[in-house]
Amino acid sequence: MIPSGAPIVTAAEMRAAEQAVFASGVSQDSLMERAGAAVARETARFATGRPILILAGPGNNGGDSYVAARLLQNAGHDVSLVATGAPAPGAAERMHALWHGPTSSLYAARPRPVLVDGLFGTGMTRPLERGLAAVFADLCKQAEFTLAIDLPSGIHADTGADLGAPRGIDVTLALGALKPGHLLDIGLERCGRVLLADIDIPVHTRWRTVTRPRIDTPGAHSHKYSRGLVAVIEGAMPGAARLAARAAMAGGAGYVVLAGDRPWGEGPDALVRREVRTAEDLSEFLGWDRIDAIVLGPGLGRDRRAEAYLRAAFAAPKPLILDGDALTLLGTDAARWLETRAAPTWITPHSGEFDRMFAGVGSKIDRTLAAAAEARATIVHKGADTVIAAPKGEVRLLAHGSRWLSTAGTGDVLAGLLAAQVVQSGKGVAPAEAAVWLHARAAQLAGPALIADELIGHIPGAISECL
Numbered sequence: 001m002i003p004s005g006a007p008i009v010t011a012a013e014m015r016a017a018e019q020a021v022f023a024s025g026v027s028q029d030s031l032m033e034r035a036g037a038a039v040a041r042e043t044a045r046f047a048t049g050r051p052i053l054i055l056a057g058p059g060n061n062g063g064d065s066y067v068a069a070r071l072l073q074n075a076g077h078d079v080s081l082v083a084t085g086a087p088a089p090g091a092a093e094r095m096h097a098l099w100h101g102p103t104s105s106l107y108a109a110r111p112r113p114v115l116v117d118g119l120f121g122t123g124m125t126r127p128l129e130r131g132l133a134a135v136f137a138d139l140c141k142q143a144e145f146t147l148a149i150d151l152p153s154g155i156h157a158d159t160g161a162d163l164g165a166p167r168g169i170d171v172t173l174a175l176g177a178l179k180p181g182h183l184l185d186i187g188l189e190r191c192g193r194v195l196l197a198d199i200d201i202p203v204h205t206r207w208r209t210v211t212r213p214r215i216d217t218p219g220a221h222s223h224k225y226s227r228g229l230v231a232v233i234e235g236a237m238p239g240a241a242r243l244a245a246r247a248a249m250a251g252g253a254g255y256v257v258l259a260g261d262r263p264w265g266e267g268p269d270a271l272v273r274r275e276v277r278t279a280e281d282l283s284e285f286l287g288w289d290r291i292d293a294i295v296l297g298p299g300l301g302r303d304r305r306a307e308a309y310l311r312a313a314f315a316a317p318k319p320l321i322l323d324g325d326a327l328t329l330l331g332t333d334a335a336r337w338l339e340t341r342a343a344p345t346w347i348t349p350h351s352g353e354f355d356r357m358f359a360g361v362g363s364k365i366d367r368t369l370a371a372a373a374e375a376r377a378t379i380v381h382k383g384a385d386t387v388i389a390a391p392k393g394e395v396r397l398l399a400h401g402s403r404w405l406s407t408a409g410t411g412d413v414l415a416g417l418l419a420a421q422v423v424q425s426g427k428g429v430a431p432a433e434a435a436v437w438l439h440a441r442a443a444q445l446a447g448p449a450l451i452a453d454e455l456i457g458h459i460p461g462a463i464s465e466c467l
């Protein structure tokens with residue numbers, strides 16, 4: 001569980017935001033008191049009277065531990081504290097001085113039912129030393145409840161990479177804002193439930209977690225064309241395009257046309273079919289001014305005709321959603337091709353497709369942002385941690401989507417759903433955020449062992465939660 005619509009900042013941005021708070025006259029000690037008070041509050045809520053063991057590292061994460069230990073002890077809790085070494089000079093050292101209980105060595109620590117991890121937070125820069133990681137993992141294993149302060153020690157704040165974090169953290173209390181490490185890579189698995197503590201540090205960022213969209217009920221004067229016409233192009237595997245077309249219909253598009261050389265197969269009667277056999281046919285069809293968005297790629301194939309279809313779709317001055325085989329065809333030339341389009345483009349790669357199209361370094365957010373800027377397209381980089389990035393720097397992140405979505409066809413459904421949102425809600429991240437939320441919610445409603453066809457049936461239920 002991750003708070004929705006929450007700001008996400010890097011460790012450096014968080015430090016800068018803290019410096020701005022200090023510059024406004026708030027002392028480092030009082031900020032640490034706020035952080036420690038939030039930790040004490042949440043720990044008390046979950047501890048329900050059980051004995052508490054608090055781990056304190058050398059830096060400010062440890063400083064928060066000393067504050068929490070003092071406040072919990074003052075409130076009558078049974079608290080033991082262990083430290084990895086002397087606290088760093090400054091606020092952490094001053095908070096240590098205010099802690100009047102004993103401080104013992106981590107290596108002598110006895111497990112207790114409640115564990116609070118204040119070893120390292122955003123200052124985590126290198127892997128945990130092996131012996132320390134083993135002791136820490138063992139204490140987590142033997143605890144009944146574990147809360148990590150800001151981040152689990154052993155998770156890289158900016159990338160979510162594993163620097164030796166234990167399994168079994170139940171709650172991570174993010175201080176001030178979420179960090180990418182709560183949402184990406186191994187961090188996503190190891191944080192448990194993420195709670196956000198507002199410690200009154202203003203942050204300014206264009207990165208947020210995905211929120212539930214607001215969807216308008218069609219107005220009295222709405223008609224099929226005003227609600228948007230989506231054209232889905234069929235290729236070698238017609239089932240994939242049909243899934244996308246049906247998802248566009250369920251997603252609220254007013255009119256959906258499936259265009260291909262075998263469009264007459266199964267599917268709803270409300271789906272309009274159009275026979276298209278060559279790239280010339282396709283160009284002519286895409287010239288129809290009623291078309292508001294095009295979906296190309298699901299089941300397209302990778303032959304010469306598929307390439308010609310891709311060129312025809314690129315040339316059409318319409319919003320374009322590219323998925324699957326279209327992305328494979330773009331390959332390493334993706335950015336060069338995509339940036340030539342005048343009309344808006346969305347691409348929906350999974351990590352394998354993304355890595356074939358774009359180089360890049362850094363976290364999944366950094367790489368997706370860089371690719372979006374280079375390609376001048378909005379990118380929905382799918383996965384357990386789905387990152388949406390737009391060329392001008394906007395980021396939305398959906399973590400904890402249903403793991404049952406990892407089956408064939410669910411990506412085709414997302415592409416169609418995205419097209420339906422594009423024709424209804426316009427540009428950039430907004431339609432992508434709506435589509436990703438609806439897709440994840442439909443998956444939750446479909447439950448375990450879902451198949452892509454069933455997912456479509458739950459889209460209206462997801463939409464009804466957004467009205």
Ligand SMILES: NC(=O)C1=CN([C@@H]2O[C@H](COP(=O)(O)OP(=O)(O)OC[C@H]3O[C@@H](n4cnc5c(N)ncnc54)[C@H](O)[C@@H]3O)[C@@H](O)[C@H]2O)[C@@H](O)CC1
Nearest residue numbers: 031032035059060061120121122123124125126127128150
């Ligand atoms: N800056 C502030 O005033 C505030 C910071 N806060 C807390 O401070 C944390 C950040 O504090 P720090 O910047 O001091 O950093 P940490 O407390 O996360 O880490 C302390 C130091 O440990 C060292 N270190 C990193 N990886 C290590 C490893 N594998 N083994 C051994 N040592 C390692 C680093 O040199 C780092 O400076 C936040 O996560 C948050 O918990 C909060 O108290 C709010 C206020």
Ligand SMILES: [K+]
Nearest residue numbers: 117120151153
């Ligand atoms: K921690």
